Amino acid sequence: EEYIAGEAGMQRTWRAGGLLVQHLPKAGTEGSRDLAPGDAPDGTVLPEPHEAWAEARALTDTIGDDELVDRMLSPERLLFRLFHERGVRVFDAQDVREHCTCSRARIEGIVKSFTMEERRDMVEDGHITVTCEYCSTSYRFAPVEFDPAE
Structure with missing residues (x-):
């Protein structure tokens, strides 16, 4: 101070x-x-x-x-x-900023990683909706985008 x-x-x-x-x-x-993990039993040898x-x-x-x-x-x-004995590399400074890396393609890839049955369970009101927990952007998909037979 x-x-x-x-x-x-x-x-x-x-x-x-x-x-x-x-x-x-x-x-x-x-x-x-x-x-x-933080909840490891007492006596856990790290x-x-x-x-x-x-x-x-x-x-x-x-x-x-x-x-x-x-x-x-x-x-x-x-x-x-x-x-100094190990060598020092300093990278260019970067501003700290709020930025989300989510995208429709990235979320689509995540949804595709689930089984067909799991995706069917995700359907509400005829769509699969995923909301990014970081930026709150919602992505809405039709089930046929993942399962053409539906």
Whole structure:
């Protein structure tokens, strides 16, 4: 938390920081092993994490709160400090935005993955209607689009 001079006098501002370590799908075999579900019984033995993940966690655990909010320390510089021995690749920044990737073709493919009997059970008022849970777009299909015999 800090105070800066603004048009209306002193204004309070705040900063927050964080770091997300993510395994990219094309990264090969150095991925994280599957974890036991959160509702695993007590005493469940979890697999040891891959050594690259253990190293990443050990290094990121050294980050101080002050480093995450330091205006003079760029994210690239912080990453270099942590991972310079491994090599650092920084991708171009992308704006965080709300965007849904659903489409009629994608939803049609999902509906086609069900059996004919399951699709028949989906029919209401003569149509199969699927609503995307993310963007609320509804897609309406005639059953004959999937089962020409009907």
